[in-house]
Amino acid sequence: MDTFSSLMHGFSVALTPLNLLWSLIGVTLGTAVGVLPGIGPALTVALLLPVTFNLDPTGSMIMFAGIYYGGMYGGSTTSILINTPGESATIVTALEGNKMARAGRGAAALATAAVGSFVAGTVGTVALTFLAPTMVKVALSFGPAEYFALMVLAFVAVTAVLGQSVLKGAAALGVGLALGLIGIDMQSGQARFTFGVPELLDGIDVVVVAVGLFAVGETMFMAVRHRFETEQMEAIKGSLWMSREDWKRSWKPWFRGSAIGFPLGALPAGGAEIGTFLSYLTEKKLSKKPEEFGNGAIEGVAGPEAANNASAAGTLVPLLSLGLPTTATAAILIAAFQQFGLNPGPQLFATQPDLVWGLIASLYIGNFMLLVLNLPLVGMWVRLLVIPKPLLYAGIMVFATLGTYTLNNSVVDLVLLYGIGVLGFFLRVIDVPLAPAVIGLILGPMAEQQFRRALSISQGDGSVFFTHPLSLCLLLLAAALLIGPPLWRLIRGRPEPKHAFHGED
């Protein structure tokens, strides 16, 4: 009840015309930067920081939170339409979303992403409002050993995207893991596989690899094939809106995605990507038509999109209640708080109730604004696909190049982009799936660091992974997922693995 009245007070702060305007500016900007690869919410907030120096802190924070939420919405648009993920959290969206777009169902994919984002954003914000103290306790119980077990679970999720041939999928995963080794090793501070190129010391950015493999590789593949055959890419087939069946197939993934994404977002070292992988795996396992996965299954868009938006809300749990940044954007939000002389953390709720509750209330409003803003845009975005293919793909190349350059203003990144693009082209030619490579690049370094940290803390005692109850549970769950379904099928003689995974709880 206390929380409820605080929230109502928050609404009275957020609903003032000026704060509504800040929220609107934030979500609009956020959507725009989310669409552009390379320019993310983190960079945008950082650039706006000096401008807001003399503004009212509440208004500024409301705008920043709008940018953060908006970025998660916008990132999916390019993933779906042109297979160029704007953010690393929308890489999984590209898998099914782009297949849908090619089949003329881009509008439905965009719509399920937008509505799913709204649902998840709202569920996540409700959870943030009422569950924050509990979530914080859960999040803090994750140490390096638990994180490693979580990574193992995420690796199991990769099997869902391996494609037809396990061997080819595993090979792609290996490519990603190898690329992930490049750079300074966190634990020892030594450089690995950098070949004396200083720009490689910080490793290869996931966005460079994703854009290289998906956008550049794909464009080359199209260019080569264009002379021999003309693939039909229908811009719009059937209704512009989601059909009754689309709704039926989407609503459960929205809620499941939210349930997976929120707690993972609240984990200090979780990150939005892992939630999207796990959600994708869940949907594939639970789907009545698993054969559609890889060919444009709407569940594969609805679930992961919900997961990444819910995780954005989850990120705010440790940020507001502990002053703990878990993503790049959250780190910059902390810098923003500090600019106003505020220290996010346990005392903030007591000392600045207007700001905290106004901010939380503005998230409800911002989410609604994003839905209103994005749904009408769906029709416009889809028309992108009507552009003749040579022009469209040329545009994608320009877009990919510019976006990558903006990441670090580094020419080395461009060389990498095209190098990885060529690699992606050849992988595509021999029909190796690309997603496992990107996922390997994200998960590999995280798993390695957490593994070594855990062993360092335990002074080399490997049993920590099995003696910590939480870690053991996660490992058992991973094992069950891996060997459970084939075993089940063997016993029941049925090809449909329906049990297994019940989200993250």
Added chain:
Amino acid sequence: MKKVLARTVAVAVFACATVGLSGVSMAEQKLESLKIMAPASPGGGWDQTARSMQQALQEGGLVKTVQVNNVPGAGGTIGLAQFATQGKGDGKQMMVGGMVMIGAIKTNNAPVGIDSVTPIARLTGEYEVLVVPAASEIKTFDDLKKKLKEAPRAVAWAGGSAGGTDHILVGLIGKELGLKPSDVNYVPFSGGGEALAAILGGHVTVGVSGAGEWASQIASGQLRALAVSSAERLKDVSAPTLKESGVNVELANWRGIFAAPGISAKDKETLISAVEAAVKGPVWQDTLVKRGQTDLFQKGDAFTAFLKDDQARIETVLKDIGLVK
């Protein structure tokens, strides 16, 4: 005799007047434009310093327009290399840097060192703090010392990246306490957030970070501060200094500003006086208070001499902890 004295006084007065005048004219001689490079991503410490400087210079009316650009990567050494080659001789460019950059140059064996640029001034410093979670059985620094004597490797230290300020501090403390470098179990985390979570969750024994970063958690009682790395006790963290606790270590994560190599003496003077005027102004001082940083302003030759000493000190520690051969 009187005459001589009078003449000397006259000369002295004249000299002072000219120096004073030239000082004024230099500060007033407005720079049209200036570029400041932050050799890090937006939002980080160097970026904040660059942008605060931008604001202080512009709002103080010292420079008309100041641009900040970010060249992130490898502890600032990517930015440093670019700055040293592209900016050569240009008196309208500056770059922010600091202690972490000195360490990164050594650990990465970077081709371009800090000696290739022109030191302008040391600006700010942030002292470090050692913390344990509220529930920890370690109540004081002496308790920690006792634990380290009993089973040094059982004490897991959490801090920032390997070879960074936190690691260097732990290395210095270990050395003072007579621990073998291999007995210091330092666990690097990426960014303050991850380390903070590991400490709050009790997954590590003790945490090391900039004092301002965790001030809020210390104030609320979730973390207990054991010691700070400053010479005097800090205002916003109630904990004894390391020196009081019997460990002769003092360490500040300093940040400074540099100009391009090969600039003229006049350009250097202009930049120094502009930076000095900015640092003394209300905009800059206000930012320091808000961020909980200490004013460590030191200009020109004194800064150059400090740099030399600090490089030697950092190199020794990095060698001791095995990061530099």
